Amino acid sequence: MPTLLAIESSCDDTSAAVVRDGTVLSNVTAAQAIHVEYGGVVPEYASRAHQRNITPTVAVALRRAGVTEQDIEGVAFTRGPGLIGSLMVGVSFAKAFALARGIPLIEVDHMQAHVLAHFAEPPYPDFPFLCLTVSGGHTQLVVVHSALEQEIIGRTIDDAAGEAFDKSGKLLGLPYPAGPEIDRLARRGTPVLTFAQPDPGGLDFSFSGLKTSILYTLQKKAREQPDYVAGNLADICASVQQAIIDTLLGKLIAAAEQTELTQIALAGGVSANSALRQRLEKEGRQRGWTTFVPRLEYCTDNAAMIGVMATFKHAQRLFAEHTVAPAARLGK
Numbered sequence: 001m002p003t004l005l006a007i008e009s010s011c012d013d014t015s016a017a018v019v020r021d022g023t024v025l026s027n028v029t030a031a032q033a034i035h036v037e038y039g040g041v042v043p044e045y046a047s048r049a050h051q052r053n054i055t056p057t058v059a060v061a062l063r064r065a066g067v068t069e070q071d072i073e074g075v076a077f078t079r080g081p082g083l084i085g086s087l088m089v090g091v092s093f094a095k096a097f098a099l100a101r102g103i104p105l106i107e108v109d110h111m112q113a114h115v116l117a118h119f120a121e122p123p124y125p126d127f128p129f130l131c132l133t134v135s136g137g138h139t140q141l142v143v144v145h146s147a148l149e150q151e152i153i154g155r156t157i158d159d160a161a162g163e164a165f166d167k168s169g170k171l172l173g174l175p176y177p178a179g180p181e182i183d184r185l186a187r188r189g190t191p192v193l194t195f196a197q198p199d200p201g202g203l204d205f206s207f208s209g210l211k212t213s214i215l216y217t218l219q220k221k222a223r224e225q226p227d228y229v230a231g232n233l234a235d236i237c238a239s240v241q242q243a244i245i246d247t248l249l250g251k252l253i254a255a256a257e258q259t260e261l262t263q264i265a266l267a268g269g270v271s272a273n274s275a276l277r278q279r280l281e282k283e284g285r286q287r288g289w290t291t292f293v294p295r296l297e298y299c300t301d302n303a304a305m306i307g308v309m310a311t312f313k314h315a316q317r318l319f320a321e322h323t324v325a326p327a328a329r330l331g332k
């Protein structure tokens with residue numbers, strides 16, 4: 001029954017969790033407000049904020065879990081993918097903690113951990129299942145044969161789905177990250193606009209053409225009606241959101257047909273999107289799928305998912321050496 005401390009610092013959130021035998025005892029995340037001012041994550045500021053936040057975040061995670069440092073039997077950390085300076089803070093903290101306490105170190109792949117967020121609490125999917133992982137940096141269709149055997153069968157060839165939300169929002173003058181804001185505004189709108197989206201074929205995604213199409217569409221509308229964007233923000237957001245969701249669902253349905261899997265899961269920050277969650281449920285009902293969507297806390301970046309993945313690795317005694325280094329990209 002290992003009690004693990006888990007650290008996640010791949011991007012702009014510092015998160016720490018305590019997971020005991022796969023059960024999440026605490027999950028504490030310190031967000032970084034500084035990036036809003038710049039309309040995106042500034043890597044150097046992110047790593048400095050991680051340095052400031054990591055010790056207090058871990059202290060709160062231990063306290064909320066009702067454990068002390070002496071109770072911790074292993075330390076898990078995100079090795080990558082992510083911002084190298086941000087990852088470095090988490091990796092260094094984890095190494096120091098493990099060394100000081102003489103306990104094992106467990107490295108975790110951030111994208112695989114997003115998938116295993118489904119095991120943070122029941123109901124759990126059975127293996128194998130199909131997972132659409134949609135975050136700020138990645139868009140992947142994954143056949144999850146087992147916790148540690150994850151096969152990527154489709155991916156984006158350019159922008160990620162979260163990036164498509166964030167860049168579209170930037171065009172509309174929305175604050176970073178724009179995903180949650182588009183979600184909120186779209187609830188009051190109707191998807192009246194359609195945008196051209198290239199299809200790279202197969203199970204791969206492409207989102208970089210979408211922002212160009214949005215830009216040209218809005219420029220054309222503004223020539224006819226100068227206050228078009230301000231006066232139609234909710235409809236524009238609903239249209240952008242629908243375009244992204246249509247692409248995601250189209251490929252997910254194709255992947256489900258191809259693999260003949262009927263347990264379908266969503267993971268990553270964009271799976272917090274309310275319209276995407278509803279659409280998955282609707283398609284799932286029509287197609288006889290059993291669908292799984294994590295609670296919001298486990299969709300966006302969090303250390304609980306790192307601790308859950310580390311529990312699977314701990315069971316197989318897959319420990320990292322102290323020479324382990326962070327990796328901005330992991331070899332997949």
Ligand code: KG4
Nearest residue numbers: 135136137162177179269270272273300301
């Ligand atoms: O997984 P995540 O927290 O961090 C990465 O690993 O990238 O994902 C962050 C992304 C951002 O692009 C953000 O805009 C998007 O998830 N996001 C959303 C929503 N909440 C977060 N996108 C659409 N609707 C949401 N409600």
Ligand code: ZN
Nearest residue numbers: 135269300301
């Ligand atoms: Zn993530």
